[in-house]
Amino acid sequence: MALALDAKETFVSEFDAFVKTLDRGQPDWLAGRRREAIATFRKLGFPTTKHEDWKYTNLAPLLQVPFRPAILGRPERIPQEQLEAYTFGVLKTSLLVFVNGRYARRLSYLRPLPEGVRVASLAEVLRDEPEAVEVALGRRVRIDDNAFAALNAAFLQDGAFVEIPKNTTVEEPIHLLFLSSSRDSPLVSYPRNLILLGPRSRAAVIETYAGWSPDVYLTDAVTEVAVGPASALDHYTMVRESEAGFHMGTMSVDQDRDTSVVCHSISLGGKIARNTVITKFHGEGGSLLLNGLFMTEGTQQADNYTRIDHAAPACTSVELYKGILNDRSRGVFNGNIVVRPGAQKTVARQTNKNLLVSKDAFVDSTPGLEILADDVKCSHASTIGQLDEAAIFYLRTRGIDEEASRHILTYAFIADVVNQVKEAPIRIKLDRLILSRLPRVAGLEETP
Amino acid sequence: MLEINGLHVRIGNKEILKGIDLSVRAGEVHAVMGPNGSGKTTLAQVLAGRVSYEVTAGQALFGGKDLLAMKPEDRAREGVFMAFQYPVEIPGVSNAYFLKAALNAIRKYRGEDEIDAMDFVSLVQERMKLLGLDESFMKRGLNEGFSGGEKKKNEVFQMAVLEPKFCILDETDSGLDIDALRLVADAINVMRSPKRSMLVVTHYQRLLDYVTPDVVHVLVDGKIVKSGDADLARNLEKHGYGWILEEAPGPAP
Numbered sequence: 001m002a003l004a005l006d007a008k009e010t011f012v013s014e015f016d017a018f019v020k021t022l023d024r025g026q027p028d029w030l031a032g033r034r035r036e037a038i039a040t041f042r043k044l045g046f047p048t049t050k051h052e053d054w055k056y057t058n059l060a061p062l063l064q065v066p067f068r069p070a071i072l073g074r075p076e077r078i079p080q081e082q083l084e085a086y087t088f089g090v091l092k093t094s095l096l097v098f099v100n101g102r103y104a105r106r107l108s109y110l111r112p113l114p115e116g117v118r119v120a121s122l123a124e125v126l127r128d129e130p131e132a133v134e135v136a137l138g139r140r141v142r143i144d145d146n147a148f149a150a151l152n153a154a155f156l157q158d159g160a161f162v163e164i165p166k167n168t169t170v171e172e173p174i175h176l177l178f179l180s181s182s183r184d185s186p187l188v189s190y191p192r193n194l195i196l197l198g199p200r201s202r203a204a205v206i207e208t209y210a211g212w213s214p215d216v217y218l219t220d221a222v223t224e225v226a227v228g229p230a231s232a233l234d235h236y237t238m239v240r241e242s243e244a245g246f247h248m249g250t251m252s253v254d255q256d257r258d259t260s261v262v263c264h265s266i267s268l269g270g271k272i273a274r275n276t277v278i279t280k281f282h283g284e285g286g287s288l289l290l291n292g293l294f295m296t297e298g299t300q301q302a303d304n305y306t307r308i309d310h311a312a313p314a315c316t317s318v319e320l321y322k323g324i325l326n327d328r329s330r331g332v333f334n335g336n337i338v339v340r341p342g343a344q345k346t347v348a349r350q351t352n353k354n355l356l357v358s359k360d361a362f363v364d365s366t367p368g369l370e371i372l373a374d375d376v377k378c379s380h381a382s383t384i385g386q387l388d389e390a391a392i393f394y395l396r397t398r399g400i401d402e403e404a405s406r407h408i409l410t411y412a413f414i415a416d417v418v419n420q421v422k423e424a425p426i427r428i429k430l431d432r433l434i435l436s437r438l439p440r441v442a443g444l445e446e447t448p
Numbered sequence: 449m450l451e452i453n454g455l456h457v458r459i460g461n462k463e464i465l466k467g468i469d470l471s472v473r474a475g476e477v478h479a480v481m482g483p484n485g486s487g488k489t490t491l492a493q494v495l496a497g498r499v500s501y502e503v504t505a506g507q508a509l510f511g512g513k514d515l516l517a518m519k520p521e522d523r524a525r526e527g528v529f530m531a532f533q534y535p536v537e538i539p540g541v542s543n544a545y546f547l548k549a550a551l552n553a554i555r556k557y558r559g560e561d562e563i564d565a566m567d568f569v570s571l572v573q574e575r576m577k578l579l580g581l582d583e584s585f586m587k588r589g590l591n592e593g594f595s596g597g598e599k600k601k602n603e604v605f606q607m608a609v610l611e612p613k614f615c616i617l618d619e620t621d622s623g624l625d626i627d628a629l630r631l632v633a634d635a636i637n638v639m640r641s642p643k644r645s646m647l648v649v650t651h652y653q654r655l656l657d658y659v660t661p662d663v664v665h666v667l668v669d670g671k672i673v674k675s676g677d678a679d680l681a682r683n684l685e686k687h688g689y690g691w692i693l694e695e696a697p698g699p700a701p
Binding site for chain 2: 388391394395396404408409411413415
C-alpha cells in the first residue's frame with residue numbers, strides 16, 4: 001500500500017516536468033484533459049490486490065521501479081534490418097514504428113492506401129491538425145476506474161491515428177510496432193492509438209509491443225476503436241515485451257450496428273502483462289470474436305481482463321481464451337459479459353481453458369455473467385488442467401517419445417485459438433513464436 | 449518372438465495377473481479370451497507399457513530383449529503395437545501429423561531417414577483403401593468426434609501404416625457393425641505374415657470367425673487356464689465360460 005502511494009506521488013510529480021517539455025502549441029482542450037486525467041489518477045492511485053479487478057496480480061514489482069517518462073530518455077537508433085523479427089514474412093503491411101513511444105519515421109513506411117484513408121503519427125496530427133482528433137480522442141476509454149488509462153490520458157503523446165472513410169476497404173493490414181528499451185534508467189511510454197472505421201468499411205490492424213533490449217521498462221498503452229455501421233475490423237494485439245518489461249494495455253472498442261469485429265489478444269512476453277479488452281455493442285446485429293492466448297514461463301504474470309457489453313439486441317459475442325502456464329508463472333482470466341435490459345436475442349459464449357505444464361504454475365479464472373434480459377443464449381465454461389496422461393501414453397505407444405508427446409499435446413491445446421487467425425502469414429508467425437516457447441523437439445518443426 | 453514367463457501384475461493392492469506363461473512364435477496369431485475382469489486388457493496394456501500397472505514378478509522377452517524394462521515408445525520402435533480398446537481423442541493434432549510423427553520416430557530409431565512427403569502420402573492412401581477410409585480422414589483431429597467404429601478402424605489403420613512386428617489387438621471387434629468388422633478382419637488378415645505375430649484379446653468369437661487363430665488361450669482370474677486351437681474359441685461361443693470355470697483349478701471368481 002505504501003509502495004502504491006509512493007509510486008503514485010512519483011508519477012504525479014513527474015507530470016509537471018512532463019507538461020513543460022510539451023510543445024507550447026498544444027491545444028487547450030488537450031492540456032485541460034491532461035490535467036483532469038492526472039487528477040483522476042491522483043484520486044484512484046495504483047490498484048492493489050484489494051481492488052476486485054486486480055485481486056490476483058500484485059503490482060509491487062512494477063511499483064518499486066522509479067520510471068521516468070520516455071520523452072526524457074535518449075532517442076534509440078534501431079537498424080531497419082532488425083525489424084524482421086517483428087514483421088510477418090511475406091505479408092505486405094503498412095508499418096508504423098514507434099520507439100519508446102515516439103514515432104520513428106525512418107523505420108516506417110506506408111503501402112499504397114485507398115483515397116481518404118489516414119494512417120499517421122498521433123503526435124503529428126496533434127501538432128498539425130488537432131481538430132481531426134479532438135472529438136474522438138479519449139471518448140471511448142473510461143479513466144475513472146482504470147489508473148493506467150488515466151495515466152495514459154495524462155501523459156499521452158504519440159501513437160497511431162488510423163481513419164478509414166466510409167465504403168472503403170483497406171486490403172493490407174496496418175501494423176503498429178512499439179519497441180521499447182531503457183538503457184540508463186527505466187522508462188515508461190504511453191502509446192495511444194485511435195482507430196476509426198467509417199460506415200461500410202473494412203480494415204485489419206496489428207499492434208505489436210516488443211522489448212528491443214532486455215531492460216526494465218513500462219509500456220502503458222491505450223487503444224480506442226470505433227467501428228461504424230456495417231463495417232468489419234480484424235485486430236491483433238501481440239504482446240512480446242522483454243522478460244523484464246511491464247505491459248499495461250487497455251483496448252476499448254465501440255461497435256455500431258451490423259459490425260463484425262475480431263480481436264486477437266496474444267500475450268507472450270513481459271514480466272507482468274495486463275491485457276484489458278473492453279467492447280460494447282451500440283447497435284443491433286453486431287458480432288464479436290475475442291480470441292485470446294497467453295503463455296507464461298519463469299515468474300511471468302499475464303492478467304487478462306475482458307468486458308463485453310451487450311447494450312443492443314441481437315448481437316453475438318464469442319470469447320475464447322486459452323492459457324499455457326509453465327514454471328512458477330501466474331495467469332489470470334477475468335471475463336465479464338453484461339447483457340443489458342432490452343438486449344434480447346443476445347448470444348454470448350465465453351470459454352477459458354488453461355493448461356498448467358508445471359506444478360508450480362497457477363491460474364485464476366473468473367467468469368462473470370450479468371444478464372438483465374430474458375431472451376438470450378449465454379454460456380460460459382472454464383477449465384484448469386494438466387496434460388492428459390492417457391493421451392501422452394497413447395502417443396508414446398506409437399513411438400513418439402515422452403517429451404515430444406507433451407510438446408504435441410501442448411500445441412494441440414491451443415490449436416483452435418491459432419486457427420482463428422485466418423491471415424496465413426500472421427498465423428505462421430504466431431506458430432513460430434509459440435513453438436519457440438515449447439520444448440524443442442527434433443523433427444517436429446512443423447505444427448500439428 | 450514373445451516369451452512371457454510367470455508374469456504377475458498388480459494395480460494398487462489388487463493382483464490382476466497371477467502368473468502368465470505365454471509363448472508366441474513368429475507368424476502365429478494367438479487369441480486370448482476370457483470373461484470380463486479376467487485380466488485380458490491388463491495383459492495387453494502391460495505389454496504396451498502402461499505405468500500404472502506394477503509388475504511384481506516374471507518377465508516378457510521380445511526378440512530376446514527385456515520388454516518390460518523398455519519405455520512405451522521404445523517398445524513401439526522395436527515393433528510392438530497395441531490397438532487400444534478405447535483410443536484417446538486428441539483434438540488439434542491431425543491424423544496426418546500424428547502418423548508422420550510416429551512413423552518418423554520409429555524410422556529414426558532404426559537409423560533410417562525421415563519418410564519422403566510423397567512416399568508418405570502414397571503409403572497412407574494405399575492403407576486407407578484397405579480400411580475404406582475417405583480422403584478427409586487424414587485432416588481430421590486424431591480420433592476427434594470419431595464413432596466407436598471409426599476409432600477401431602483408425603487403430604488398425606495405424607497398425608497397417610506402422611507395420612509392427614507384434615500386434616496386440618485389445619477388443620478391436622467391440623463396437624463394430626458387421627461390415628466394419630469384416631473390413632477390419634480383412635485388413636488384419638492382409639497383415640498376417642510369417643514375420644509378424646498377433647495377440648488378439650477378445651471377449652467374443654466374432655472377430656475369430658474371420659481371423660482364424662493358431663492358438664486360443666482362456667484367461668480366468670489372472671491365469672491362463674486352458675489353451676487349444678481355434679475349436680476352443682468356438683466351444684466357448686457355444687457353451688460360454690462356465691464349463692471352463694468348473695474345470696479350472698482354484699477358487700472360482
